[in-house]
Amino acid sequence: MDIIEDLWYYYSQNIGYVWEEVSRHFLMSAYGVLFAALVAIPVGIFIARNARLSAVVISLTNIIQTIPALAMLAVLMLVMGLGANTVVFGLFLYSLLPILRNTYTGIRNVDNALLESGRGMGMTKFQVLRMVELPLALSVIMAGLRTALVIAIGIATIGTFIGAGGLGDIIIRGTNATNGTAIILAGAIPTALMAVIADIGMGWLERILSPVNNKGLKQDKKPA
Amino acid sequence: MLKFDHVTKVYDGGKKAVDNMMLEVEKGEFVVFIGPSGCGKTTTMKMINRLIEPSDGSIYIEGENILEKNLVQLRREIGYVIQQIGLFPHMTIQENISLVPKLLKWTEERRRSRAEELLRLVDMDPEYLDRYPHELSGGQQQRIGVLRALAADPPLILMDEPFGALDPITRDSLQEEFKKLQQSLGKTIVFVTHDMDEALKLADRIVIMRDGKLVQVGTPDDILRNPADDFVEEFIGKERLVQARPNIQTVEQIMSLEPATIGEDKTLSEAIQLMKNRRVDSLLVVDEQQILKGFIDIEIIDRNRKKEVQVGDVMETNVYTVEKETLLRDTIHKILKRGMKYVPVVEANHRLIGIVTRANLADVVYDTIWGDEENLSMNHQ
Numbered sequence: 001m002d003i004i005e006d007l008w009y010y011y012s013q014n015i016g017y018v019w020e021e022v023s024r025h026f027l028m029s030a031y032g033v034l035f036a037a038l039v040a041i042p043v044g045i046f047i048a049r050n051a052r053l054s055a056v057v058i059s060l061t062n063i064i065q066t067i068p069a070l071a072m073l074a075v076l077m078l079v080m081g082l083g084a085n086t087v088v089f090g091l092f093l094y095s096l097l098p099i100l101r102n103t104y105t106g107i108r109n110v111d112n113a114l115l116e117s118g119r120g121m122g123m124t125k126f127q128v129l130r131m132v133e134l135p136l137a138l139s140v141i142m143a144g145l146r147t148a149l150v151i152a153i154g155i156a157t158i159g160t161f162i163g164a165g166g167l168g169d170i171i172i173r174g175t176n177a178t179n180g181t182a183i184i185l186a187g188a189i190p191t192a193l194m195a196v197i198a199d200i201g202m203g204w205l206e207r208i209l210s211p212v213n214n215k216g217l218k219q220d221k222k223p224a
Numbered sequence: 225m226l227k228f229d230h231v232t233k234v235y236d237g238g239k240k241a242v243d244n245m246m247l248e249v250e251k252g253e254f255v256v257f258i259g260p261s262g263c264g265k266t267t268t269m270k271m272i273n274r275l276i277e278p279s280d281g282s283i284y285i286e287g288e289n290i291l292e293k294n295l296v297q298l299r300r301e302i303g304y305v306i307q308q309i310g311l312f313p314h315m316t317i318q319e320n321i322s323l324v325p326k327l328l329k330w331t332e333e334r335r336r337s338r339a340e341e342l343l344r345l346v347d348m349d350p351e352y353l354d355r356y357p358h359e360l361s362g363g364q365q366q367r368i369g370v371l372r373a374l375a376a377d378p379p380l381i382l383m384d385e386p387f388g389a390l391d392p393i394t395r396d397s398l399q400e401e402f403k404k405l406q407q408s409l410g411k412t413i414v415f416v417t418h419d420m421d422e423a424l425k426l427a428d429r430i431v432i433m434r435d436g437k438l439v440q441v442g443t444p445d446d447i448l449r450n451p452a453d454d455f456v457e458e459f460i461g462k463e464r465l466v467q468a469r470p471n472i473q474t475v476e477q478i479m480s481l482e483p484a485t486i487g488e489d490k491t492l493s494e495a496i497q498l499m500k501n502r503r504v505d506s507l508l509v510v511d512e513q514q515i516l517k518g519f520i521d522i523e524i525i526d527r528n529r530k531k532e533v534q535v536g537d538v539m540e541t542n543v544y545t546v547e548k549e550t551l552l553r554d555t556i557h558k559i560l561k562r563g564m565k566y567v568p569v570v571e572a573n574h575r576l577i578g579i580v581t582r583a584n585l586a587d588v589v590y591d592t593i594w595g596d597e598e599n600l601s602m603n604h605q
Binding site: 111113114116117118119120121122123124127131132135136211 | 273275296297298299300301304306308309310311312313314323324327372382
């Protein structure tokens with residue numbers, strides 16, 4: 001029970017600081033994923049049309065994924081120096097694979113008959129992409145962003161080692177203090193909560209954007 | 225309207241899918257390509273909207289070489305219906321139907337009214353416009369698929385086994401509906417199928433293909449009567465050839481010439497007298513010009529025998545008739561299916577000229593069996 005009291009005490013004394021770290025932590029993760037999306041979605045669309053290239057690109061991002069996060073940040077630090085930008089870049093690299101793979105899968109899974117009837121009706125390549133492929137692949141792409149964001153929130157915790165701040169700072173402070181369990185928890189709980197909330201929120205967005213199911217539900221409700 | 229000029233398609237790997245094809249299609253004609261799988265019929269069709277590019281030769285639509293036309297423009301001017309239907313699941317029925325008009329930048333109002341107009345063509349309620357494809361049955365979906373092809377009013381429509389995935393009953397009604405639609409709209413249709421019944425039912429002209437070559441081109445009757453070779457005969461199937469015995473083609477040839485008739489102003493007792501003399505149980509009611517007005521049968525007379533009425537007052541006016549040029553193979557099926565005892569045969573102005581009874585059909589069947597046995601015994605020699 002002491003721990004919970006200590007936790008409350010910590011929060012009540014440091015609420016401003018904790019909030020600052022929460023938002024810093026979230027922004028680093030979000031920027032990493034956002035930049036990754038800007039790169040990985042177009043690349044995913046491109047490799048979906050080119051089977052040979054897709055194997056190369058996907059294995060490349062696979063390799064990035066296998067590098068331990070701490071090692072990655074250490075190496076990046078040597079090049080980019082300390083600070084939040086290095087962490088954002090690291091998260092960018094980790095987010096590439098899930099987004100790229102889901103974009104690729106989403107586009108590839110669009111029914112061939114739909115592409116054929118689209119082309120047969122005289123859509124340009126870009127119109128097929130915009131009016132058929134992207135809307136139908138959107139929910140799968142969103143699922144990729146969701147995975148990427150949850151992973152990024154986890155990895156952002158070690159950003160503290162290269163002076164990027166974030167909730168990792170609070171956790172490390174706890175490990176360095178004698179009897180610091182409450183402080184570790186003070187950092188770990190918001191991190192976990194943030195990951196869970198991001199997961200739920202993105203899941204919700206994914207359902208909203210799902211081309212078929214969602215519209216079916218809406219329609220089914222009408223006659224009732 | 226459409227012309228293939230020495231068209232050849234060779235796929236990577238050297239397989240010749242279509243070999244030096246020459247064919248002309250008239251405006252408003254319903255042409256059906258048929259053949260076993262891999263015969264090149266689908267390839268041929270897809271070369272028309274250049275989903276597949278010909279390796280050699282040229283294709284002309286109304287004198288214009290399509291290989292020189294803008295690809296996107298060309299496709300927007302050609303309707304396209306595929307077997308898998310291919311409605312976009314994320315678009316409403318209206319968005320699906322008016323896709324080509326949208327590509328052609330019609331206004332929203334014009335697209336909406338066009339979509340409503342098209343739905344009326346197939347007797348579907350406008351409320352469907354705001355639904356999504358997965359809420360519709362397979363038959364309804366393919367109706368929408370056909371309407372989508374008609375949306376921008378293209379003169380030419382390509383159809384790739386459009387009714388192939390539907391259950392037999394839905395397929396049957398959609399075929400009939402579509403044939404009527406095509407006749408009233410005067411579209412040129414290129415239709416691919418592997419179902420001979422479908423081809424015989426819909427086509428103005430059937431193109432039979434094998435190994436990328438034309439085997440026979442002709443009207444359904446030509447092909448039934450004079451199959452070009454054993455392959456065509458095999459492909460049509462023996463039962464159909466029997467049905468299409470060359471000496472009997474139209475209703476006129478088998479009908480009885482003097483049906484029992486009676487004037488509208490006669491009394492019921494005169495009618496019963498006539499029935500007794502002619503040994504029939506119903507009479508066709510005609511006026512002085514032999515125009516068919518209705519019929520009267522023994523049951524109607526029995527119901528009204530206590531009343532002082534004339535034939536014209538009690539006759540049944542709802543009569544199913546056929547015209548004398550109607551093909552026999554279409555008629556037999558209908559008579560048997562509707563369980564009718566007879567069908568009056570009329571000219572275009574509804575003037576009665578004969579009657580087909582079940583006795584006439586018995587003659588045809590007898591003739592067919594007898595004729596077939598003769599053929600068989602000849603084959604054995």
